Amino acid sequence: MAETALSVKDLEAGYVPGVPIVRGVSFDLAAGEILAVLGPNGAGKSTLVRAIAGLVPRFAGAIALGGASLADLPPHKVVRRGFAYVPQVANVFADLTVDENFALGGYTLKGSREAHLRRVFDLFPDLVAKRGAKAGRLSGGQRQMVAIGRALMVEPRVLALDEPSAGLAPIIVHQVFAMIRAVAKAGVAVLVVEQNVRAALATADRALILAEGQERLTGRAAEIANDAAIARIYLGGAPESAGAGR
Amino acid sequence: MMDVAAYLVFFLCLALIYGIACLGLNLQWGFAGLFNVGVVGFFVVGAYAVAILTTPPHPSYAGGFDLPVPVGLLAAMAAAGLIALVVGLPTLRLREDYLAIATFGIAVTLQLVALNWESLTGGTHGRVSVPRPLASVLVDRVEANLFFLGMTLAIVGVAYWALERMVRSPWGRVLRAIREDETAASSLGKNAFACRLQAFVIGAMLMGLSGGLYASFIGFVSPDDALPTLTFQLWVMLIVGGSGNNKGALIGAVAVWGLWSGSGWFMASILPSEWGARAGALQVVLIGLVLAAVLLARPRGLIGEETVVSRGAQVP
Amino acid sequence: MTLILWLQAILDGAVIGATISLGAIGITLTYAILRFANFAHGEFITWGGYAALAALGTVAGWRDVSAWLGGPIAPFSFGLPLIAATIFAIVIAVALALILDAIYFSRLRRAKIAIAAVIGSFGAALVLRNLVVMGYGADPEYFSRDIQIAFRFWPGLRITPDQIALIAVTAALVVSLHLFLTHTQLGRAMRAVRENPDLASVSGIDVASVIRATWVIGASLAAIGGVLIGLTIQLRPSIGFDLLLPLFSAAILGGIGSIYGAVLGGLVIGITESLAVLVIGPEYRQAIAFLVLFLILLVRPQGILGAKA
Numbered sequence: 001m002a003e004t005a006l007s008v009k010d011l012e013a014g015y016v017p018g019v020p021i022v023r024g025v026s027f028d029l030a031a032g033e034i035l036a037v038l039g040p041n042g043a044g045k046s047t048l049v050r051a052i053a054g055l056v057p058r059f060a061g062a063i064a065l066g067g068a069s070l071a072d073l074p075p076h077k078v079v080r081r082g083f084a085y086v087p088q089v090a091n092v093f094a095d096l097t098v099d100e101n102f103a104l105g106g107y108t109l110k111g112s113r114e115a116h117l118r119r120v121f122d123l124f125p126d127l128v129a130k131r132g133a134k135a136g137r138l139s140g141g142q143r144q145m146v147a148i149g150r151a152l153m154v155e156p157r158v159l160a161l162d163e164p165s166a167g168l169a170p171i172i173v174h175q176v177f178a179m180i181r182a183v184a185k186a187g188v189a190v191l192v193v194e195q196n197v198r199a200a201l202a203t204a205d206r207a208l209i210l211a212e213g214q215e216r217l218t219g220r221a222a223e224i225a226n227d228a229a230i231a232r233i234y235l236g237g238a239p240e241s242a243g244a245g246r
Numbered sequence: 247m248m249d250v251a252a253y254l255v256f257f258l259c260l261a262l263i264y265g266i267a268c269l270g271l272n273l274q275w276g277f278a279g280l281f282n283v284g285v286v287g288f289f290v291v292g293a294y295a296v297a298i299l300t301t302p303p304h305p306s307y308a309g310g311f312d313l314p315v316p317v318g319l320l321a322a323m324a325a326a327g328l329i330a331l332v333v334g335l336p337t338l339r340l341r342e343d344y345l346a347i348a349t350f351g352i353a354v355t356l357q358l359v360a361l362n363w364e365s366l367t368g369g370t371h372g373r374v375s376v377p378r379p380l381a382s383v384l385v386d387r388v389e390a391n392l393f394f395l396g397m398t399l400a401i402v403g404v405a406y407w408a409l410e411r412m413v414r415s416p417w418g419r420v421l422r423a424i425r426e427d428e429t430a431a432s433s434l435g436k437n438a439f440a441c442r443l444q445a446f447v448i449g450a451m452l453m454g455l456s457g458g459l460y461a462s463f464i465g466f467v468s469p470d471d472a473l474p475t476l477t478f479q480l481w482v483m484l485i486v487g488g489s490g491n492n493k494g495a496l497i498g499a500v501a502v503w504g505l506w507s508g509s510g511w512f513m514a515s516i517l518p519s520e521w522g523a524r525a526g527a528l529q530v531v532l533i534g535l536v537l538a539a540v541l542l543a544r545p546r547g548l549i550g551e552e553t554v555v556s557r558g559a560q561v562p
Numbered sequence: 563m564t565l566i567l568w569l570q571a572i573l574d575g576a577v578i579g580a581t582i583s584l585g586a587i588g589i590t591l592t593y594a595i596l597r598f599a600n601f602a603h604g605e606f607i608t609w610g611g612y613a614a615l616a617a618l619g620t621v622a623g624w625r626d627v628s629a630w631l632g633g634p635i636a637p638f639s640f641g642l643p644l645i646a647a648t649i650f651a652i653v654i655a656v657a658l659a660l661i662l663d664a665i666y667f668s669r670l671r672r673a674k675i676a677i678a679a680v681i682g683s684f685g686a687a688l689v690l691r692n693l694v695v696m697g698y699g700a701d702p703e704y705f706s707r708d709i710q711i712a713f714r715f716w717p718g719l720r721i722t723p724d725q726i727a728l729i730a731v732t733a734a735l736v737v738s739l740h741l742f743l744t745h746t747q748l749g750r751a752m753r754a755v756r757e758n759p760d761l762a763s764v765s766g767i768d769v770a771s772v773i774r775a776t777w778v779i780g781a782s783l784a785a786i787g788g789v790l791i792g793l794t795i796q797l798r799p800s801i802g803f804d805l806l807l808p809l810f811s812a813a814i815l816g817g818i819g820s821i822y823g824a825v826l827g828g829l830v831i832g833i834t835e836s837l838a839v840l841v842i843g844p845e846y847r848q849a850i851a852f853l854v855l856f857l858i859l860l861v862r863p864q865g866i867l868g869a870k871a
Contacts, residue, residue: 053764075763085764093754093761104754107747108766150765281677283601283684336860343599344859346680347810350601351852354807362845474803478688481681523700527692534689541682542669 005031005189006052006083006158011061013051020059021047023213029158034180034190036204036221038197044213045193046088049160052191053085054078066157080108082157088166088193091147094136098127101135101146105153113153120149123179141172148176152183159183160191165199177203201225255391257507258500262398263459265499268483269405269492270452276490277413278445279425280338281346284353286476288450290467291329291356292322292457297373297467298366307373308366315379319458326454329356330447338442350474357472372468376461394463401459402496405452409492421445475530479506482537485544502537509533566718571836577725577794579832580732584787585805586812586824587739588780594756594819595776598671602662602683603784603809604802605690606655610785611792611801612694613654615703617647637723639706640793648789655785659777662686668773687803694799703797728790735783736825743821748775756819807848808835811855817868826866830854 006029014021021044029035037045050056052063054075063070065081073081093101102120106113121128124145130138135146144164151159161180165173177199184190194200201207204221209230217230224230267289274280282288296318298309329352337348360367367373379397384390412418420441461467479502487498509529517525585607592600621627621643631642666686670679712720743749754762755772763769784802791801798804812831816823831851838850858865 055760055764074768075760076766076768079764079766087761087764090758090761093757095757096750096753100750100753103747104750104762104765104767107751154766275677281680283680336856340859340863342677343593343680344814344863346599346677347807347814348856348859351807351811351855355846355849355852358846358849474684475688478681478685482685485681524696527695530692531689531696534685534692538666538682538685538689541678541685542666 003031004028005033005066006191007062007064008052009062009064011048011051011063012059013047013056013061014059015056017057017059021056021213022051024061025208025210025213025215026061027208027215027218029189029191031157031189032184032187033206034184034192034204036200036207037191037193037210038200038207039210039216042212043210045210046162047213048210049085049162049191049193050087052078052083053160055085076108079154079156082154083160084151084154084156084158085160086147086151086162086164088162092135092143092150095134097132097134098138098146099131101150102153105150108154116153116155119155120152123152123182124149140168141175144168144172144176145179148179156188158189158191160193162193163195164192165194165196173199198225252388252391255388255395257503259391259395259398259463260460261500261503262395262402262496263456263463264480264483264503265402265496266398266405266459267453267456267480268487268495268499269402269409270449270456271480271484272449272489272492272495273409273412273445273452274449275484276495277418277425278421278442278449279342280442280446280449281342282349282446282449283346283477284349284351285453285480286472286474287349287353287356288326288329288453289457289460289476289480290360290472291325292319292454293461293467293471294360294367294373294457295322295325295454296458296461297376300377300462301373301375306365307368315377315462318462319455322454322458322461323451324454326457327447327451330450331443334443334446338446339439353472353474353477357469360469360472367469370469372466372470373461374466376465376467378462378465398459398463401455405455406492406496413492417441417444478534478537479503482540485541486537505536506533564718567840568837569716570719571840572833573719573721575833575836576829577721577728577832578836579829580729581787581790581794581828582805582808582812582832583825583828584732584735584783584790585809586816586828587736587821588783589809590813590816590818590820590824591752591776592780593813595752596667596671596773598667598679598683599810600667600683601680601806602687602690603780604804604806605687606659606781606784606802607788607791607805608694608797608799608802609658609690609788610651610655610781611788611797612698612703612799613785614644614647614651614789615698615705615792615797617650618643618705621646634706637711638727639710639724644705644789644793648786651785651789652782655781655788656778658690659781660774663773663777687806691799691803698799700799703792705792705797722794724794728794731786731790735786736821739779739783739821748772752776804848807855808832808851811851811858814855814863815858815865817865820865820867823865823867 009026011022011025012020025048027035037048039045047056051058052070054070054073058071061071065083068081070078070081070083093104096104102117103113106116109116127142127145127149130142135143138146148161148164164176168176173196180190180192180203192200192204201221201224207219207221207224208215209217217224267285271282271285274282296315299311299313299321300315300318301310302312303310333348333352337345361370378384378390378394380393384393420437424438424442483498483502484495485498486502487496488494509532513525513529517528585603588606589600589603592603621631628643631646633641635641666682667679670682710722710724712722714720743753751762751767751772752775754765754767755769759769788802791797808831812827813824815830816825816827831854834854835847835850839847
């Protein structure tokens with residue numbers, strides 16, 4: 001049984017006190033496991049991840065990473081504990097070069113960043129030629145790689161991605177999810193919020209389905225993918241067509 | 247006893263004059279959310295307009311058309327409104343801080359004009375002998391002050407009534423919508439900009455009216471009336487009284503003017519006269535600290551914004 | 563109007579422009595990172611200048627220290643005493659900025675009413691300026707009563723050694739700042755926070771300490787600017803406030819957030835003012851800065867080196 005990397009219990013969070021968007025969500029995430037967070041628009045998927053990252057106020061509940069509590073920590077301390085977050089939009093420093101983006105990803109590292117930089121560029125060899133380019137000038141797929149690479153610089157225990165496939169061509173989506181699998185294989189626990197249900201369920205080990213801020217279902221991804229009833233109720237139709245590339 | 251009453255009349259006149267400027271600022275900031283950091287500029291333009299137009303002819307200075315005070319006041323409003331139009335047209339579309347800097351700039355520029363354009367403004371000497379309305383009839387000082395107080399009260403009343411109607415109108419609704427949600431407002435497109443410009447100009451006209459009344463009341467305008475201290479005083483009056491609240495603007499004006507005059511008196515009586523400029527500086531420091539604290543404690547004002555119900559709204 | 567007069571005006575304008583640049587850099591940084599127009603920035607300049615004056619006065623009273631530090635280093639009118647005094651000025655200005663932010667500006671920012679911080683800074687400026695009047699009165703002060711002999715380096719063109727020092731110091735500071743922002747983690751972090759505070763936060767950057775660093779840099783440059791102004795012109799309680807309009811104009815002209823923009827803006831404003839003074843006299847100096855500002859807002863509000871929003 002792999003160790004629990006992230007443990008969330010009865011989490012309530014939102015922007016306005018008294019108006020929680022996440023209304024009591026619990027889940028555990030094991031090292032090397034990929035958990036897909038799915039659900040209709042407005043379900044609170046992004047807010048859930050942002051709350052764990054520290055960007056959204058938490059009203060109640062517990063968040064523990066490797067046993068230590070994250071619930072009262074501001075974002076810059078959350079990442080120091082090993083939780084790296086990649087937002088959906090504005091996820092790179094557009095005005096800074098790829099090199100500078102990665103350097104900032106390694107802001108909390110003590111000592112030399114060289115080894116970490118090498119490992120990240122090994123994951124994204126296409127970016128080596130673009131090191132000096134401003135991140136804002138890159139293509140959508142390359143920007144996404146910079147965004148993920150920036151998060152991986154600290155070699156986090158948990159990597160959280162908010163709709164990493166959004167706006168990307170299918171072949172790039174394929175690459176992104178292959179990379180997610182590689183990262184998980186290296187022992188990182190991965191949390192993926194996604195609208196592209198098919199790709200998410202094909203990659204993930206387990207899935208958590210949210211609606212209206214509460215969890216409706218948790219289970220093995222393969223089972224959920226094959227269950228037409230669940231697909232109809234929560235995911236907008238047959239799994240094969242649910243969220244298939246737009 | 248007469249002295250106290252006479253002083254009170256004098257005090258109230260000035261407080262209400264500033265109150266009118268405060269109403270203008272409330273329209274710009276409280277209702278339209280516009281940053282005017284150069285309030286004194288619009289005030290002083292009105293003051294000089296009245297001075298130049300209503301004074302008798304003078305050998306060295308321009309103007310001196312000896313026009314009646316009401317004409318001067320109208321000109322004061324027009325001048326201030328025109329300046330607001332010129333400054334507002336390019337800057338109201340930009341981020342709010344830029345309006346703050348632009349209005350600050352126009353106030354500084356107008357102060358320089360007041361200081362240096364001697365033939366028009368009298369330079370450092372300023373313009374004197376600015377007449378009161380009905381000066382030839384009301385010779386007695388006390389009578390004249392009482393009349394001015396009455397006149398100012400009437401003007402305040404009219405302005406208050408007009409503003410209250412305006413903010414409860416559809417126009418006022420649009421204004422508040424723009425202030426609260428810029429994005430939603432921009433979907434209204436052109437209307438949003440026109441509304442804000444109107445609020446800006448009308449507010450400025452009130453400030454010009456205030457300055458014109460000031461010139462007529464005191465009888466004398468100089469570049470000292472163009473200092474940024476007045477901008478700060480008026481903002482504090484609005485903050486203390488409650489932005490978004492016309493009653494609050496007037497109450498704030500009286501309260502803060504009372505505090506300022508009172509402390510000035512107090513300083514003068516307890517500090518040795520050799521202090522000179524330092525005494526004035528100390529007064530500004532103390533008041534500034536008190537009022538900076540108020541801003542920290544209640545940024546929306548001590549009275550706070552009243553809930554405005556528009557005409558025609560269905561209230562359950 | 564002979565060519566030499568114009569050239570001299572440009573030279574004088576460049577000297578003034580350099581000082582404006584130092585202040586404008588601070589304004590552009592705080593504006594870009596803190597998102598508010600700080601009307602109290604001028605007072606960091608004033609307080610820096612007067613703090614140096616106070617330090618010099620104190621040192622002059624201590625015989626031993628005074629003798630040890632020595633006198634002016636030829637050809638300049640200043641020596642170690644002023645340099646030591648400048649360090650003191652920086653400490654005072656930085657302390658002032660950090661305290662103001664901690665007890666006042668940060669709380670006003672949290673109120674989320676945008677004008678509150680601006681009006682608060684305006685009021686703070688009023689208070690700070692009048693505190694100087696209380697301490698020193700309203701008359702001008704000077705670091706030294708000696709008249710400087712100017713270099714003549716072209717028939718009719720002159721510049722004093724102190725002015726050369728001013729330009730050299732400004733250039734050195736600007737280059738150092740650029741290197742800092744591009745080659746250090748803290749510098750990169752500042753650029754990151756300027757662009758996207760949330761993303762910076764989740765990268766591990768403590769935005770609060772970046773904000774503090776911004777104040778430190780802005781106030782330090784302002785303090786040095788105050789000393790340089792006191793050195794080459796004079797000290798008055800209103801020097802900082804009178805510079806606000808040129809500072810804002812320079813920062814906006816150059817493009818908010820751009821260091822080189824602030825330098826460029828400062829030089830443009832300084833030279834334009836100087837040339838205009840030749841034509842219309844010195845009384846309307848500040849109005850020139852406003853005119854430039856107005857034109858820029860009309861034509862290209864994002865500034866010369868700024869990106870279109």
